Amino acid sequence: MAHARDESSPLFAGNAAGTLRLIFYLALATVLMVLDQRNGWMWHVRNAAAAVVEPIYRLAGLPVAGMHAISVAFGDRQRLTEQNQRLREDLLLANAKLNRMAAVAQQNQHLKELLDTRRSLELNVQLARVIGVDLGTYSHRLMLNVGARDGVKPGQPVIDAHGVMGQVIESLPTTSLVMLVTDPAHAIPVVVERTGLRTVAYGSRGGDQLVLPTIPLAADVRSGDQLLTSGLGGRFPPGFPVGRVVEVAPAATGMFLVAQVRPAADIGRSEDVLLLHDQAEPDGPPAPARPMGPPSELAPASAIDGSSNSPGTAGAAR
Amino acid sequence: MNRQSLMRWWFTATLVAALLLMLVPLPGPLAPFKPYWPALVLLYWSLESEDRVTLGLAFAVGLAADVVNGVVLGEQALRLCALVFIALRFRSRLRFFPMWQQALAVLALLVNDRILLLLVRLLGGASLPPASWWIAPFVGAALWPFLFLLLDDLRARWRIQ
Numbered sequence: 278m279a280h281a282r283d284e285s286s287p288l289f290a291g292n293a294a295g296t297l298r299l300i301f302y303l304a305l306a307t308v309l310m311v312l313d314q315r316n317g318w319m320w321h322v323r324n325a326a327a328a329v330v331e332p333i334y335r336l337a338g339l340p341v342a343g344m345h346a347i348s349v350a351f352g353d354r355q356r357l358t359e360q361n362q363r364l365r366e367d368l369l370l371a372n373a374k375l376n377r378m379a380a381v382a383q384q385n386q387h388l389k390e391l392l393d394t395r396r397s398l399e400l401n402v403q404l405a406r407v408i409g410v411d412l413g414t415y416s417h418r419l420m421l422n423v424g425a426r427d428g429v430k431p432g433q434p435v436i437d438a439h440g441v442m443g444q445v446i447e448s449l450p451t452t453s454l455v456m457l458v459t460d461p462a463h464a465i466p467v468v469v470e471r472t473g474l475r476t477v478a479y480g481s482r483g484g485d486q487l488v489l490p491t492i493p494l495a496a497d498v499r500s501g502d503q504l505l506t507s508g509l510g511g512r513f514p515p516g517f518p519v520g521r522v523v524e525v526a527p528a529a530t531g532m533f534l535v536a537q538v539r540p541a542a543d544i545g546r547s548e549d550v551l552l553l554h555d556q557a558e559p560d561g562p563p564a565p566a567r568p569m570g571p572p573s574e575l576a577p578a579s580a581i582d583g584s585s586n587s588p589g590t591a592g593a594a595r
Numbered sequence: 596m597n598r599q600s601l602m603r604w605w606f607t608a609t610l611v612a613a614l615l616l617m618l619v620p621l622p623g624p625l626a627p628f629k630p631y632w633p634a635l636v637l638l639y640w641s642l643e644s645e646d647r648v649t650l651g652l653a654f655a656v657g658l659a660a661d662v663v664n665g666v667v668l669g670e671q672a673l674r675l676c677a678l679v680f681i682a683l684r685f686r687s688r689l690r691f692f693p694m695w696q697q698a699l700a701v702l703a704l705l706v707n708d709r710i711l712l713l714l715v716r717l718l719g720g721a722s723l724p725p726a727s728w729w730i731a732p733f734v735g736a737a738l739w740p741f742l743f744l745l746l747d748d749l750r751a752r753w754r755i756q
Contacts, residue, residue: 295650295680302654302676309669314719319661319668326662333663337618411620411629412664461722482722 320447327449334410334420334452341409345548401554403427405435407547408452417460417480419443421550424451432512434553440518440541441465441506442550457544458519459485467519468507472497475507478519478538485544487520492534498525504538514553601753606647609636609746614660627727630735633660633671634678634708638701638739639746641682642690653679667719674711678704694740702736 313319323330405421412418423429425448433445435455443457456463460480467478467489474496481488492498502522508515520538528535613636621629633656641648657672665671681704682689689700709732713724 295684298650299676299680302650303673306654306657306669306673306676309672310667310715310719313668319665322662322668330663333615333618337615340619409620410618410664411626412618416666 331452337410338408402551405550405552417457419455421453424449424453426450429453434513435550437542437547437550442542466507466509467504470503470505487538489536498536500524627730628734630731630738635742638682641679650676670715674708678708698736698739701739705732705735
């Protein structure tokens with residue numbers, strides 16, 4: 278093709294045509310990026326191309342899985358024995374704690390029945406394995422080996438043994454994409470365990486931490502404070518560890534305190550994670566009371582729909 | 596005819612392998628050292644067989660890369676288009692550079708690619724990446740002679756054009 282062009286127009290026409298073509302493609306790419314930023318086409322394209330994309334992920338995940346298998350197969354006996362011993366001790370400890378907790382949980386259940394709240398302590402979870410795929414450096418995402426076919430839906434919280442890891446943002450038929458709590462675009466409503474202060478933890482820009490950017494100056498937050506999910510917003514169930522405050526300093530504007538938080542979950546190293554199935558009941562402010570007045574049948578049609586606001590699901594993914 | 600179809604297969608295989616290599620993660624501390632494989636392979640082919648690599652192909656490869664691991668659809672398509680355009684424009688000069696000079700040129704191209712990526716990311720509202728983010732182009736340029744010789748040697752051995 279290039280030769281034909283060269284013969285017809287010796288020197289400059291080809292270059293001009295090439296530049297024009299470059300401009301065309303650059304413009305096309307820009308338009309695509311803008312549209313994708315607006316509408317999130319990526320998901321639709323990935324969903325449409327799932328049959329091709331998923332095997333690629335599996336294939337690319339093979340080396341990591343292979344390394345893992347090799348390390349197990351050739352791992353020396355002593356290390357495995359030690360690990361086994363440690364796991365046994367952990368299990369024993371956890372069981373002992375559980376036994377003690379059982380009584381407390383029962384008591385709690387009883388008290389809750391008395392108080393007429395419905396929140397339960399039971400967990401409905403699904404085990405998932407992380408596929409070792411690089412989704413771009415500093416992208417704070419994970420790929421799991423379960424997908425829509427296993428009942429995974431966008432919005433499900435993902436936890437590991439130590440705390441909250443993130444939430445599912447996209448589910449293909451047999452894989453799903455998780456946004457980690459350290460992603461700068463992620464926000465999670467938390468409560469400081471010691472004082473009960475409620476705030477929102479964002480992923481920090483750069484680095485594998487979370488940040489609490491808007492703590493009132495008068496609030497009592499110290500390094501070492503444990504953060505739990507507050508359950509506000511209805512995306513994450515309450516009471517799961519999110520992280521531990523490592524540093525508190527005044528913000529540059531001087532109007533808030535800013536706390537750096539180390540996530541509780543083992544974000545870089547978890548291989549198996551748990552997907553929570555029942556999402557928290559929306560635990561936000563109570564639904565607005567129905568306005569007192571004459572029966573609604575008597576009201577004009579436009580005045581009725583004020584009281585049926587659904588409870589907010591804000592504060593999950595900005 | 597057979598040689599030509601073999602060549603076409605080999606060409607496609609290298610591009611697919613580049614996409615896969617892009618997806619395979621390196622262990623934690625090595626992660627920033629991962630070169631941008633699709634760019635390197637596309638560069639090789641644009642220097643060695645000009646009529647196969649066009650801007651349209653670069654765009655298509657970029658789109659495929661975006662679908663498998665991109666943040667925004669069209670980002671890598673834009674970067675690869677710019678890269679291939681420059682490489683094709685200076686192709687005849689780059690081909691006759693000695694290897695170290697060629698590696699330097701590749702370094703310049705890859706750094707340019709990173710700058711483009713940075714611009715796109717910043718416009719998209721992302722934050723500035725850490726300094727280790729700039730290591731990858733240097734690793735790519737250091738790998739370039741080996742990749743070039745390997746691919747050239749394979750091509751000569753199979754006598755495909």
